[in-house]
Amino acid sequence: MKTEHFKKKLEAEKTRLEAEMGSIGRQNPAVPGDWEPVPSEIGMEADLVDQADVTMSREGNASILADLEARYDTILSALSRIEKKKYGLCEVCNGKIEEARLEADPAATTCVKHL
Numbered sequence: 485m486k487t488e489h490f491k492k493k494l495e496a497e498k499t500r501l502e503a504e505m506g507s508i509g510r511q512n513p514a515v516p517g518d519w520e521p522v523p524s525e526i527g528m529e530a531d532l533v534d535q536a537d538v539t540m541s542r543e544g545n546a547s548i549l550a551d552l553e554a555r556y557d558t559i560l561s562a563l564s565r566i567e568k569k570k571y572g573l574c575e576v577c578n579g580k581i582e583e584a585r586l587e588a589d590p591a592a593t594t595c596v597k598h599l
């Protein structure tokens with residue numbers, strides 16, 4: 485098992501996701517680990533049309549953020565499995581996850597049989 489190789493891939497994706505989430509959202513100070521969208525334009529509220537645009541882009545960002553956050557959680561749990569030396573084991577049968585599958589998705593939690 486090339487754990488180091490997959491760890492690097494996971495860390496690269498984690499960094500990329502953090503940058504993406506940071507560009508459209510900010511960490512919710514009240515809920516650690518939770519991200520909330522920030523409006524991309526500030527100070528446009530005077531114009532109703534622009535306000536509608538801002539609201540729409542905020543809603544779009546919220547759903548993008550939710551996807552990024554879900555993926556981010558998956559990456560974090562894969563990294564924590566590396567720490568616990570459980571990386572690459574199927575969570576259903578405890579068998580080894582195929583390396584080709586991990587290559588395609590280093591955060592995979594099940595073997596090909598248990599997709």
Ligand SMILES: [Zn+2]
Pocket residue numbers: 574575576577578579594595596597598
């Ligand atoms: Zn399995």
